[in-house]
Amino acid sequence: MQIQGRCHCGNIAFALDGFPTPGAIPARACDCTFCQKHGAVWTAHPTARLRVTLAEPLHVSRYRFGTGTAQFLVCSTCGVVPVVLSDVEGQRYAVVNVHTFENVDASMLRPQPVSFGEEDAATRLARRQHHWIAQVEVIEGTS
Numbered sequence: 007m008q009i010q011g012r013c014h015c016g017n018i019a020f021a022l023d024g025f026p027t028p029g030a031i032p033a034r035a036c037d038c039t040f041c042q043k044h045g046a047v048w049t050a051h052p053t054a055r056l057r058v059t060l061a062e063p064l065h066v067s068r069y070r071f072g073t074g075t076a077q078f079l080v081c082s083t084c085g086v087v088p089v090v091l092s093d094v095e096g097q098r099y100a101v102v103n104v105h106t107f108e109n110v111d112a113s114m115l116r117p118q119p120v121s122f123g124e125e126d127a128a129t130r131l132a133r134r135q136h137h138w139i140a141q142v143e144v145i146e147g148t149s
């Protein structure tokens with residue numbers, strides 16, 4: 007199935023293909039301070055393909071903190087955070103926020119609490135290369 011998601015106003019939308027086991031989508035509640043404040047819960051799979059559409063790119067805030075290696079795409083119109091991007095060695099990786107899914111029943115999500123606070127930067131980037139979505143396309147503008 008294709009998973010579709012979007013922020014509240016629709017400025018940031020995405021389509022996710024290639025999850026191997028529909029019915030068991032890992033949902034990882036990151037315990038970093040940013041994700042706690044947003045209640046963000048993330049998922050990814052290394053063989054999935056993600057297409058992100060930014061209808062109005064000027065209304066997308068790209069927030070970075072800590073090591074600065076990830077950019078959180080925050081819709082500056084409605085405040086929702088559907089996607090995180092990270093560029094590692096020339097390759098773009100992503101995770102998506104399961105709370106922004108439009109067509110996924112909550113029973114398909116499998117919660118997995120995680121903590122990344124103890125990781126050093128190199129470990130963090132290596133983990134993204136192995137576990138995050140590795141086929142990422144970001145389309146800016148609707149035309």
Ligand SMILES: [Zn+2]
Nearest residue numbers: 013015081084
């Ligand atoms: Zn929005």
